[in-house]
Amino acid sequence: MIALQKDYQEKVVPALREALDIKNPMLTPKLEKIVISVGSGEASRDSKLMQNIQxxxxxxxxxxxxxxxxxxxxAGFKIREGMPVGVKVTLRGERMWNFLMKLITIALPRVKDFRGLPRNGFDGRGNYNFGLDEQLMFPEVDYDNIIKTHGMNITIVTSTESDKEAFKLLELLGLPFAKGRENG
Incomplete structure (x- = not known):
């Protein structure tokens, strides 16, 4: 079991139930999936670049x-039906926890002048979206193998419909939010 998942079960769940006054343990907010996506405009015409992004x-x-x-x-974007326009991956279970742990402990601290993730990335249904400017912050990426740097969008989907509950869940899991106005 991943350390972050163990922390969620042992520390975050009791803290969430107390903070949000949840009586039924089945109503405790939890992570469902993480979706990583990259939209690639010019890469749709360059199969090598698209393969590199993938x-x-x-x-x-x-x-x-x-x-x-x-x-x-x-026509305005010069895109035909069936042309490749991006890359995505949906993570669940153990891979989801591994990625979130790597994001919090390794990747985000490597971002230059990082001041925290924006608090306004919630969509009104308990899901959190944010973007990263480049992929080089991840240790697996070898700079010599990159044709062109690209950003990525990351969506964290939770089981709750409330942005306030989702914010509390992600905050207790250790996601570094920017200082400022409280959410919800």
Whole structure:
């Protein structure tokens, strides 16, 4: 069992139940999945670059990433139906906990001038979204194998519908939020 998952069960759950006044233990907020996605505009025309992005995201997540294809044609963006437009991977279970642990303890501290994750990334349904500017903060990524640096969007999906409860869960798990106004 991952240390973060063990902390969640032993420390975070009791603290959440007390802080949020939850009587039924089944209603305690928990993580459901983490989705990592990369939209790649110019890479849709360059298969080598798209393969490089897919390999990088697979390396970071520890799970095979899939190439997403355009659902319909958009003339303004020069995209045809079925063209590759990005890469995504959905993490659940042990891989999800591993990635979150790596993100909190290794990757985010390596970001230059990091002041915390924005508090306004909640979507109103208890899910948290934020973006990273480049993939080089992860130790698995070898700079020599990168064709072009790219950012990524990370979505943390929780079981609660309340942004306030989701914020408390992520805060207790150790996600470093920016100082400022309380959420919710």
């Amino acid at each position: 390999d990088t995201i697979s390396l970071i997540s520890g799970q095979h990433a899939v190439v997403t294809k355009a659902r319909k044609s958009e």
